[in-house]
Amino acid sequence: MRVIGLMSGTSFDAVEAAAADLALEGDSLLLRPLGHLSVPYPDEVRDLIAAALPPAATTTRTICALDTGVGQAFAGTAVRALRELCDGTAELVVSHGQTMHHWVEDGTVRGTLQLGQPAWIAEATGLPVVSDLRSRDVAAGGQGAPLAAMTDALLLSGLPGTPGALNLGGIANVTVLAPGAEPLAFDTGPANALLDAAVRHFTEGVADHDEDGRGAAAGRVSPELLRVLLADAYYRRPAPKTTGKEHFHLPYLLEALGAGPVPDTADVLATLTRLTAVTVADACRAHGVTQLVVSGGGVRNPVLMRVLAEELPGVPLRPSDDLGLPSAAKEALAFAVLGFLTAHGLPGALPSGTGARRAALLGSITPGRSPLRLPDPAARPPRLLRVTR
Known part of the structure; x- marks a missing residue:
């Protein structure tokens, strides 16, 4: 499966995209990087993120505008990645979105909010999108992070x-x-x-x-x-x-x-x-x-x-x-891996890393232009990552 991973971290300076060919082979996950690119946020979106981040007060209108603006920025980056990194061919996009709040009380995560409406990505690329990867781990009692684990x-x-x-x-x-x-x-x-x-x-x-x-x-x-x-x-x-x-x-x-x-x-x-x-x-x-x-x-x-x-x-x-994993693209590639695991019916979080009660399937899937068709569930999770060229 050819997968595009999209990521914007807590520095919120740009949308990072990385593409890879991924395959399961026995107990190994094979990953062939296809390249990566970084696209700065439009100034108005970046300013809006900065103005809405805690401890600032915000409004539901601003949250709505951010969900759209971030989603459109991710969509534009995904289109470029599809064209420039994948020769126009990919089967899945995985979007981390932009973390706006991670709700922690007394060491317990109560909720997590990543904005960037995946419908914009699905509409722009025509591909199915896996998004909102942290919430399921939180619902299972985990911290929802770090998912790159x-x-x-x-x-x-x-x-x-x-x-x-x-x-x-x-x-x-x-x-x-x-x-x-x-x-x-x-x-x-x-x-x-x-x-x-x-x-x-x-x-x-x-x-x-x-x-x-x-x-x-x-x-x-x-x-x-x-x-x-x-x-x-x-x-x-x-x-x-x-x-x-x-x-x-x-x-x-x-x-x-x-x-x-x-x-x-x-x-x-x-x-x-x-x-x-x-x-x-x-x-x-x-x-x-x-x-x-x-x-x-x-x-x-x-x-x-x-x-x-x-x-x-x-x-x-x-x-x-x-x-074999470019340091500037590793997190975007990590989310490409998580989306690939979700598509194959495999959990993407480690309970020993997040504190969850169990290893959960992560994310929600937004269909692309075609009817949604997922691979047959994998027989077992991989135990080793092999980076190929």
Whole structure:
């Protein structure tokens, strides 16, 4: 099956698309990447997302406008992916949508909201669309995240020791595969979320991220600010756990800065970069990670990668590209995998990673132009991901 995966993360800067040929062969899932592309959101959609994200108040009209605007942006990206990556031929589109709220109370996820009406994608491409992948896991008692854990676990299963997979998006999440144990996956805390918020705040919107980590490189870590940030109870909660920008946002950062003398901008960025590295490293050490496969936008920040290596001496860091999955496209490919599993009647979430009572089939399916025809259910789930060329 040729599948297009669509993703926009907590940084909400663009819609990422990746296409792959996927097939089941015995206990292996074969994945042949066909390429990926990134299409920036229209400015008006991006501004609307930023204005509606927690802790801001919003309206049902804005939510409706976002559902349409995000859906149309995803549809346009899907059309390009179908034409440019798939030579006009694919059988399925999988859309993560744009997370607007992840409702967590006392460590329990009560609900999750991803916008981006899949009807726009189905209408534009003519293909069936799998969407709303997180809600079923939440209904089964899970955190609804991190859903990339299924792909991570299949990918790590061929590696020695206790490998881990780290994604550095707005939020950092890690999957750990210890010998003889069920995979463990959870959000470690912010990756780029607070960094991006700080850059936008201090530059009054002129810049939206710390390009190549240059701001952090020019500063020094503030021990006082780092101590305040690390006092957050989230870091001491046991896995499985999940978080997002409904927790780690600009007012959160401003409150931390208000606890003492405010360092200069470069020192704030250096401190936030160290915060990401420390919290990731603490999580990896706690679970005995012996090597770390890294993906996501944070891979492009050389300062963050250097600081992470300092915090994890003796633990090799390698990009997911080394295993055949482009780091910039891994999450989009991971959702392509989840949609493929759904189409074949296979669960896509790991209860050991999300905390769900059982492994559930994920997502809702919007038919394309033709009558919906799904493959025969697969006999058994895969145990290994093999990336082919």
